[in-house]
Amino acid sequence: MANRLEFDPALIPCPDFSDEFYAAFRNSLIIDPNHAGITNNQEAARHLKEQWEVVNTRQREQYQAQVLADQEEADRRREEAEVLQRQREAEDRERVLEQAREVEKKRIPAYSFVAGQGAHRKPLRIHPYAEKLMSARKYVPLWYFLPDAAAEAEERAKEVLDTNHYQIANEGGESSSSALVLVGTHSIRASPNAIPDAKLTWSQVILARGAYLKALSLGAWPNEHVKMFAEFFACMDTSEELNAKGGVRALVLYQAEMRMDWFKANERQKPYDLSVTNGAVLEDCWKIVRREEFDKSLIGMCFGSQVNDDQYTDYLSRNSTLSPDSS
Template sequence: MSQRKFVELWYFTPEAYAEAKEQRSNVESNRFELAADDERKGAATFTLVGTHSTKPSSNAVPDAMLTWAQISRAKSAFLNALPIGNYSSEYIAMFAGFYTNMDMHEELQKPKGDLVMAQYHADMRRAWFAAYEDGEPFDLAVISAEALQLSREEVRNKAHERALAELGTAKKQQQATTNNLQSNPSQSSPKKSDLKSRRVTPYTSPQKKKAPEPEFQRSFRSVDHPTLQRCHRCLGRDPHFVRKCSRTSIWNNSRKVICDWNEKSYLEICEGIHKGLELCADWQRTNGCTNRGHTEKHRCSGCASTNHGANGCPDGE
């Protein structure tokens, strides 16, 4: 925390606190070593100091495996520990807004919404610390609709994988039972207790093919538009990290891009009479933006037109 590095949220749960308290009481406090304070004219001053070591817990749980209940219990301790890293008040307020906005999000009212929000928390929290180390932190308090959709898909993929694994285990158990009965005819009429222990729960395998695991925000997608939508900067549909698109030309290299990322990780026009204008991200999407409080930002990030957004730009892929 003091080095502003990523720390698994598990270390802020009551379980981790109890473990740390127990380990602290078991640390040998009667071990010492000599430490040189300084050297003056060839003479050194030595001090006896106590030694002990603290290692990462073998019971630590990755963020992606935490339940929403565990996240809710750990968030307050995490927020209280942020001053250890000397984060600015803006960053501390951003993290507080991150958890508050997740707590109030309508996704939690939906079936499996707690699983989706827990996945979103794991993805976005790790992504923010990675971006912070790269010197390009984004506003974590703003809930990303695109990242939330990817979290929904990830939860569906995990559920499908678990179902397939359970089905495979059931089939192996059934085959083992069949082989045992064939090799031991005397056991062809087992006791009721044996049948009960060997009973296989019927399961119908899902017909839907497993979807490929999505890369984090590889491109903008939505429920209404499952195909990859255009990158707001280069107007291309090919999979790439659209939130950090660094291409200098649009998708077909016919001309230069007209926008670049600002310090808030939003696109703004970087040339022409509208240079410096921050653009509305919702306006660039297929459904556009209904907020009329910032119509000056309703310009296409591909050609600066006010008639459409990036997904309606005639220069796009």
């Protein structure tokens, strides 16, 4: 491979080989037997010029090829740089778009509305803990849909961050994987005032179910599920159990047992039609009611007067061994 030329041979002028400086070169050609055709200085000078032109022409061709190769290499590098730059710009745009998508995921959608149509009523504020569970399609006690829970939700909404303080909480319940964590008292946690479904009155069940059915929209339940829950409560409204003594209490227990069981079954991916009455569970609820009535009669004999439901509940809270949930 020829050595790289660092200059343009076209810029080199042809020497004057007739000059005295080249006399020795001319004389060597004249006396050289290999150049018999060269007999004088003019012929020798012409021969030297022709040889120089041959070499210079070859160098010019080499230099032009070299310039062309350099240009092609420069073009290739420029194209590579442009491709790399376009890739970087595309990656930057994709990164910006991905960040925008992440922001959009966290942003509450701006849903369409009918212009000029305001709210028909004051929106019911749902307890934040209930809202969290309903959005996750989890079981929520009906107490969270009573006015007491709504009032608590209103109160929590008015609290400001600078009044927040912290407490130790057990994250994960009583399981072996649970851990103690530090949480703010304004965090979305269960209310200490919540009442289990089994301890609600029938009036409270009726009062809470409407708000509960409306709150199902938070979990975006399919229409068939919403209809099933509505029919579940409607079936109890028309149940013959309501006409029997203790029937109201039996239905309260039935609602508490069946609704919780349905959500457990749904988590196991084996849900069933909740609106279909489960006779076996209802009979178990009646057994609890009859035992409660028997306990109240015993307590009444001890106190010498008839015991109502509130007195019975108060007595059980102080004497847990007679709890209807105990075996």
